[in-house]
Amino acid sequence: MADRPVKELGGKTPLEAARKPSFNRIAKTGISGIIDVISPGTPPGSDTATLSLLGYDALKVYSGRGPLEAIGSGVKVLPGDIAFRCNFGTVDKNLVILDRRAGRIATEDAAKLAESLQKIALPKSLGVEFLIRSTVQHRAALLIRGSNLSTAVSDSDPEKTGVKVEAIKPLDGSSAAKRTAKVLNQLLDEFHNVLDKHPVNKERVKRKLPPANVVLCRGAGTIPSVKPLSEIYGIDAVCVGATALIKGVCKVAGMRLVEVKGATGTPQTDYIAKAKATVKALKEADFVLLHVKAPDVASHDGNAKLKMEVIEKIDGMLGYLLENVDLDSTHLAVTADHTTSIVTKHHEGDPVPVAITGPYVRCDSVVEFGERACAEGGLNRIRGMDLMPILMNLIGKTKKFGA
Amino acid sequence: MADRPVKELGGKTPLEAARKPSFNRIAKTGISGIIDVISPGTPPGSDTATLSLLGYDALKVYSGRGPLEAIGSGVKVLPGDIAFRCNFGTVDKNLVILDRRAGRIATEDAAKLAESLQKIALPKSLGVEFLIRSTVQHRAALLIRGSNLSTAVSDSDPEKTGVKVEAIKPLDGSSAAKRTAKVLNQLLDEFHNVLDKHPVNKERVKRKLPPANVVLCRGAGTIPSVKPLSEIYGIDAVCVGATALIKGVCKVAGMRLVEVKGATGTPQTDYIAKAKATVKALKEADFVLLHVKAPDVASHDGNAKLKMEVIEKIDGMLGYLLENVDLDSTHLAVTADHTTSIVTKHHEGDPVPVAITGPYVRCDSVVEFGERACAEGGLNRIRGMDLMPILMNLIGKTKKFGA
Numbered sequence: 001m002a003d004r005p006v007k008e009l010g011g012k013t014p015l016e017a018a019r020k021p022s023f024n025r026i027a028k029t030g031i032s033g034i035i036d037v038i039s040p041g042t043p044p045g046s047d048t049a050t051l052s053l054l055g056y057d058a059l060k061v062y063s064g065r066g067p068l069e070a071i072g073s074g075v076k077v078l079p080g081d082i083a084f085r086c087n088f089g090t091v092d093k094n095l096v097i098l099d100r101r102a103g104r105i106a107t108e109d110a111a112k113l114a115e116s117l118q119k120i121a122l123p124k125s126l127g128v129e130f131l132i133r134s135t136v137q138h139r140a141a142l143l144i145r146g147s148n149l150s151t152a153v154s155d156s157d158p159e160k161t162g163v164k165v166e167a168i169k170p171l172d173g174s175s176a177a178k179r180t181a182k183v184l185n186q187l188l189d190e191f192h193n194v195l196d197k198h199p200v201n202k203e204r205v206k207r208k209l210p211p212a213n214v215v216l217c218r219g220a221g222t223i224p225s226v227k228p229l230s231e232i233y234g235i236d237a238v239c240v241g242a243t244a245l246i247k248g249v250c251k252v253a254g255m256r257l258v259e260v261k262g263a264t265g266t267p268q269t270d271y272i273a274k275a276k277a278t279v280k281a282l283k284e285a286d287f288v289l290l291h292v293k294a295p296d297v298a299s300h301d302g303n304a305k306l307k308m309e310v311i312e313k314i315d316g317m318l319g320y321l322l323e324n325v326d327l328d329s330t331h332l333a334v335t336a337d338h339t340t341s342i343v344t345k346h347h348e349g350d351p352v353p354v355a356i357t358g359p360y361v362r363c364d365s366v367v368e369f370g371e372r373a374c375a376e377g378g379l380n381r382i383r384g385m386d387l388m389p390i391l392m393n394l395i396g397k398t399k400k401f402g403a
Numbered sequence: 404m405a406d407r408p409v410k411e412l413g414g415k416t417p418l419e420a421a422r423k424p425s426f427n428r429i430a431k432t433g434i435s436g437i438i439d440v441i442s443p444g445t446p447p448g449s450d451t452a453t454l455s456l457l458g459y460d461a462l463k464v465y466s467g468r469g470p471l472e473a474i475g476s477g478v479k480v481l482p483g484d485i486a487f488r489c490n491f492g493t494v495d496k497n498l499v500i501l502d503r504r505a506g507r508i509a510t511e512d513a514a515k516l517a518e519s520l521q522k523i524a525l526p527k528s529l530g531v532e533f534l535i536r537s538t539v540q541h542r543a544a545l546l547i548r549g550s551n552l553s554t555a556v557s558d559s560d561p562e563k564t565g566v567k568v569e570a571i572k573p574l575d576g577s578s579a580a581k582r583t584a585k586v587l588n589q590l591l592d593e594f595h596n597v598l599d600k601h602p603v604n605k606e607r608v609k610r611k612l613p614p615a616n617v618v619l620c621r622g623a624g625t626i627p628s629v630k631p632l633s634e635i636y637g638i639d640a641v642c643v644g645a646t647a648l649i650k651g652v653c654k655v656a657g658m659r660l661v662e663v664k665g666a667t668g669t670p671q672t673d674y675i676a677k678a679k680a681t682v683k684a685l686k687e688a689d690f691v692l693l694h695v696k697a698p699d700v701a702s703h704d705g706n707a708k709l710k711m712e713v714i715e716k717i718d719g720m721l722g723y724l725l726e727n728v729d730l731d732s733t734h735l736a737v738t739a740d741h742t743t744s745i746v747t748k749h750h751e752g753d754p755v756p757v758a759i760t761g762p763y764v765r766c767d768s769v770v771e772f773g774e775r776a777c778a779e780g781g782l783n784r785i786r787g788m789d790l791m792p793i794l795m796n797l798i799g800k801t802k803k804f805g806a
Contacts, residue, residue, distance in 0.1 A: 360407040360408060360409075360744070360746065361407075361408075362407065362408060362416075362753065362774055362775050362778070363408065363414075363775075364775060364778065376779075378437075378775055378778040378779075379778075379784075380437065380778060380783050380784035381783065381784065382443055382784070383443075386442070386443035386444065388444075389442065389443055389444025389445060389752065390443050390444040390752070391444075392444060393444040393445070393446065393751060393752035393753065396747065396749075398444050398445055398446055398752050399445075399446070400445075400446040400447070400448055400749075400750055401441050401445050401446070401447060401448060401451050401461070401462070401465075402441075402447055402448020402449070402450045402451030402452065402461065402465060402468070403448040403449070403450055403467075403468035403488075403622060
């Protein structure tokens with residue numbers, strides 16, 4: 001949601017230019033500030049940003065997006081499993097990549113392919129199991145489980161077309177990295193063999209569609225080994241989110257996931273349905289994270305107008321919350337997980353605004369929610385991982401250090 | 404001294420609502436900011452807070468209140484000694500606690516009991532010595548000294564009445580923890596036997612007073628292993644404080660303790676006597692920590708009016724300092740060691756205000772000393788352990804890092 005000043009908005013950011021009475025009400029009745037989600041100048045990923053905003057030290061616990069997205073897609077990832085983000089892609093006979101998304105293959109077709117791949121039997125002597133699950137369209141999760149495995153391996157996905165699929169290489173001298181690379185190269189070879197002859201792909205070729213004849217892997221990682229929020233703060237925590245990645249991070253934090261009909265992770269998501277789910281969840285839970293992906297989507301498209309529209313819809317969502325939660329016993333905090341520039345279309349390391357309203361908050365003189373207005377607020381400049389302890393302190397859930 | 408906005412003061416904090424011309428003069432002529440004494444959102448203890456404000460990393464060096472209070476009470480605590488905070492309490496025949504403070508037994512009576520307990524002879528083969536000293540009323544310090552001892556043991560004090568005294572348990576699997584628990588349980592048993600038959604207690608029972616027939620222990624710890632301030636900054640540092648805990652922390656930091664007649668650690672303390680002692684100490688010392696416990700006492704009682712009165716008395720004390728120190732060669736910094744809410748009556752993790760005046764300070768536009776006014780100051784938001792280097796830099800006592 002956060003951005004940089006842009007010329008086409010008269011030097012304002014999309015958030016500053018948007019009509020946002022509910023955002024402003026939170027700033028006006030609360031305390032504001034800016035957050036370096038990871039550290040000053042560091043552009044956060046969506047995964048590390050959410051880990052930080054939930055109070056974890058992402059620089060220490062994060063080891064890759066793969067396992068988080070896998071667990072968020074409903075794949076059961078255990079500590080120690082090496083997980084990857086995968087695409088079904090299209091290669092020619094020489095393994096040169098023609099399409100990294102196999103023409104954005106339909107979710108149902110990809111599911112059939114993954115089902116066939118899962119039937120491959122690895123030699124028992126190897127002591128390694130694997131699990132492959134397709135998620136949405138060309139996207140899939142792959143994980144391998146066994147002793148002496150490592151995340152220190154390269155990607156097979158070169159992230160561009162016109163070049164060959166890369167062999168996975170060990171990234172350090174450990175026997176675990178060597179073994180992991182070997183197992184994966186063998187497995188991906190077998191995947192290619194099965195996919196090449198698969199009826200779904202034969203049918204696709206007939207229909208002049210690119211066959212999904214390769215699995216491209218990237219982002220080896222394990223799930224972060226962190227204490228759940230319930231253990232750290234003694235709270236019941238809930239996530240109202242749509243994207244697999246955010247759900248994965250929240251699951252790792254031990255949060256309950258609430259599925260919301262109409263929540264899509266796109267600008268067309270059902271904002272009010274998410275607000276309603278949040279109000280409902282707050283009746284039981286101590287803490288609810290309501291995440292909206294839409295502004296990031298608009299930013300990556302470089303669409304300032306769409307970004308403003310999306311922010312105004314989020315403002316409507318906040319309006320619903322302000323009307324329907326008991327503000328005498330509830331704190332509301334609004335922030336962004338990162339700055340995404342509609343000019344560069346990338347995540348940027350500029351800090352994000354934050355505002356917190358609720359009982360006994362040291363209300364400051366900020367009256368508008370925006371990147372620059374919040375920088376003058378009473379919270380000053382904090383780190384992403386500081387936000388959660390600050391919120392938990394307000395609801396009496398932090399433990400005294402010392403006596 | 405710091406607090407949250409409260410309804411009965413029209414949304415102001417007690418500090419904001421108090422009349423405080425001298426506090427305000429320091430803010431107006433100086434630079435202000437807010438301090439996360441331990442870390443954002445973490446409620447500090449009085450011990451960890453003072454360690455931090457003296458520049459130490461409390462999260463690394465702190466291991467419990469017991470040894471700090473013991474050393475502050477005049478007990479000679481050596482590195483490695485395991486020290487506890489103790490109460491003389493009252494139990495029935497089944498060791499069920501009737502009164503955790505033995506009717507707030509008189510200091511003189513408790514001293515006689517401690518003297519008798521100190522005569523107990525532990526078997527030499529045990530290789531453990533102990534030291535027990537009564538301090539004020541029911542309070543006492545106990546330490547054990549010997550090889551293979553550990554702080555990883557539980558409390559015998561359940562911190563409530565109507566339940567049995569707890570056996571001390573090892574908190575990890577180490578032989579040291581097991582041995583420490585065993586030695587302590589044996590010692591506390593012997594204490595109980597001696598106290599049960601003690602003439603002081605027989606006399607108390609006759610006078611219908613609860614006998615002090617048990618010693619309740621909590622907060623096992625060792626003294627923090629830190630460099631004294633004299634070594635870090637090359638300064639002569641003095642503490643003007645009344646409570647054993649603050650004196651203990653200052654002693655650990657190598658500071659000289661000044662005893663002030665009339666300084667009690669209560670709202671009735673002699674504020675001007677403490678100011679006079681500070682002015683006197685400043686004639687020789689480079690740094691004087693003047694600590695007033697009173698606002699915390701008022702907060703724990705939930706008494707907003709008393710808290711304001713106490714703050715106004717502290718303001719008078721600051722007025723004396725402003726009149727009587729040479730402001731051309733002296734820096735004055737005012738802050739609080741933590742936020743204590745008069746609503747929750749607990750230490751809270753909200754930041755505390757700070758203001759520093761003196762030669763060459765980058766005076767900012769803040770004109771009032773308060774939680775919110777200072778948040779707009781030129782120091783911005785700092786950590787507790789940063790304050791001391793900032794002060795030492797102003798008086799030319801920090802060392803260059805690099806060349």
